[in-house]
Amino acid sequence: MCMLEPSKIFKALSNPINLKILTLLRSSSFHPRELARILNRDETDISRRLRQLERLGLIKGKWERVDGKNVRVYSLKVSEIRIFMHPTKLEVKVGENESYEAPIEWESSPRVEVFVGRKRELSIIRNAKGVVVIYGIAGIGKTSLAAKAFPNAYWYNVTGLEDFKYFAWQLGLFLSSIGFEDLLEYLRGGGNNENDIFKLITEGIEKTGAIIIIDDFHKFQDEKVNYLLSYLAPRIKKGKVIITTRIRPNLGNEGVTYVNLKGLNPEEAYSLAREKEKSMTPEEFAKLYKLTFGHPLMLNLILESSEILATGKDTVFNFLFEEVYQMLNEEEKDLLSILSLFDEPIEYEGIKFLYDRNPFVPLYSLMKKGLIEKKGEKYFVHDMVREFVREVSNQEEKEVYLRHVNFLLKSKTPINFLRAFKYAIKVGSSELIRNLVELRVKEFYRIIVDFPRMYQRLLMEVEDNPYAKIEIAIIEVQRGLFEKAIKLLKEAEPYVDEFFKCEIYSWLADAYMELENLEKAERYLKKTKEIVEKINDMYAWFSYYAEKTKYEYYKENSREALKSALKELEIIRKIGDPEKEGLVLLHVGDIYLHMGNYEKGISYYQEALKMAKAYGIKFLEHISYMELAKGYYQLKLYEKASEYSEKAANYFLMIRNYRRATDAMAYGSVSYIATKNLEKAEKFAKEMIRIAQSTDYPLAWAGYIFLAAVDFLKGDDWREDYNLGKAHLKEYPWLFEAVLDELKKVFDLSNFK
Secondary structure, eight states, rough: OOEOOOHHHHHOOOOOHHHHHHHHTTTSOOOOOHHHHHHHHOOHHHHHHHHHHHTTTSSSEEEEEEETTTEEEEEOOOOOEEEEEEEEEEEEEEEESSOOOOOOOOOOOOOOOOOOOOOOHHHHHOOEEEEEEESSTTSHHHHHHHHHHHHHHHHEESSOOOOOHHHHHHHHHHHEEEEEEEEHHHTTTTTOOOHHHHHHHHHHHHTTTTTTEEEEEEEETTTTTHHHHHTTTTTSSSSSSEEEEESSSOOOOOTTEEEHHHHOOHHHHHHHHTTTTTTOHHHHHHHHHHHHHHHHHHHHHHHHTTTTTTTTOOOHHHHIIIGGGGGGGGHHHHHHHHHTTTTEEEHHHHHHHSSSSSSHHHHHHHHHTSSSSETEEEEEEEEHHHHHHHHHHOOOOOHHHHHHHHHHHHHHTHHHHHHHHHHHHHOOOOHHHHHHHHHHHOOHHHHHHHHHHHHHHHHHHTTTTTTHHHHHHHHHTTTTHHHHHHHHHHHHHHGGOOOHHHHHHHHHHHHHHHHHHHHHHHHHHHHHHHHHHHHOHHHHHHHHHHHHHHHHHTTHHHHHHHHHHHHHHHHHHHHHHHHHHHHHHHHHHHHHHHHHHHHHHHHHHHHHHHHHHHOOOOOHHHHHHHHHHHHHTTOOHHHHHHHHHHHHHHHHHHTOOHHHHHHHHHHHHHHHHTTTOHHHHHHHHHHHHHHHHOOOOOOHHHHHHHHHHHHHHSSOOOHHHEEEHHHHHTTTHHHHHHHHHHHHTTSSOOTTT
């Protein structure tokens, strides 16, 4: 147990990001890059925090040698923190026993300083089960009601940018922090199946009893979130989901409680005035209530005004303009006008960047007047006030948005890239769009994989822009819509510079390969090379060699494919992308296996595994296990093949990637039969059958053949399973014969037919 300085440990543990890091390190070791990806933070910021936590003795880092480079990975060092209260001092010790708890605020709920009435509504939503919908007009108090009812709930504020997948990631992070890690692991492993995600979210909420609040639900533009809530409503009994929204969504009735929030009644409104320490005559209060109809936001704005009693205004607009906005000084008007351009909360550092002066005094003053509110660590102008200010303000929008784009890009996170793209569209500069697309190609390639719907929705706002067309086409290639992608790429080609012509030609080559038109693929590969030789850009060279490797492999020119793949590897090492490097290492290994050089192939798989473990890339790690199982299987080293296939299969089963799990179990089943470990072979075979019955994946039906083989070797009746397997594979005779050929390698089949 080591001694710590209390003030430093308290400061570190009071930071929500540090607590998130510690929570994730509880499950396994991580490289800073993977932590940054999961938490949507800048890698530099994460590295700084890790060094701080290491100095405090909470985590430990170790250097690993990968590909000639020193890589530092981190893991949790302690699981207990003790605080001793001595007569003259505080003493903090850390040790290995599980006992210390600290709340982890993934997103802070709004602070409710003044709350009156709503007793009936509070009772309803606290006692309701399943999904609770609080709906009503802007400023009516939906957010305050939810925050008052459940001050310690997980709070998610919808911005309108996110899609279902991004929202699922945020839920995965939160559920992982309270002990349910399956959803996060599924998403990290590339899981995309909507039903799987629905089931995992349901399971996570039920197992943890989580209470989740989704604020401003009406801003969601992805209907899948509605489907999720309709799915959750009748199924969750221990946890709860509360949404606040202006528009009542149609989620059905089973397990859903709807609360239509209206203005405060006169008694409640008068209580609010008393809370604000405002004294007024009955006539003055009657005038106030007639003006606001008990609308809480309007009441607050008026009660904060120094001119309440003198106002003779008979409309809310007149009051806002003449009694609130006109009374602001120029600094306050300027800051309010800037923030009113944004429909999402802005962090303090972002406000400083936009305001270009110290915003503290006007920001604090506007908060006191009720014109700006705070959610967590961010600030925003309420929708109703924002719409009014935009009517009367002369703020230069494009200049503000451009400054915000520059601020967002400093953080180098995918979500801030997408936010930057959103505001770049508002700026209306084709050159800015072009530069952002190039940045996406070079630094944020995973956006296409992780958040394609989110990105495409933005791109469709500028769908006639040639650079946007290229990005939309790439997303369509990922979806298998090759003809549509080809059309878009050809439309964009005349209007872009050489870097993007290279992108277009390499993606055209890829699409034509998928369509098995190798002649056209070759033509576009040649055009790609011509341009790459001119511009000599590393990223363009990598794209070229990636497509050339694929082309030569399709043509079964293994030696040419190998030469190209090794060039890929050389370039990606210069670029410095561990995930892509790991994938290229696997490709090189595959080519060596295809050439019959199994030992060489295995050596590249082992390099990929080392890379994946060093950088904490779980999916790549287990793909490497599967490839190693395949390599050792070819060498007839069945003990090792079964060891690696089991590691791969268990992971892919956990993240519900049933096809990869089946592939791993097929190698594992034969390997276990070869080593006479019939119990494990039987377990794999039965798992394959279960997968076949739910997915109809052809190879999974081979589980019946493997189960028959196990029964045969045990001396039990095997014919029924054998015949079932043969019947299910009757449309795949080549697969049936291939399975028998593999079994023939490990035992005599003369009596097994």
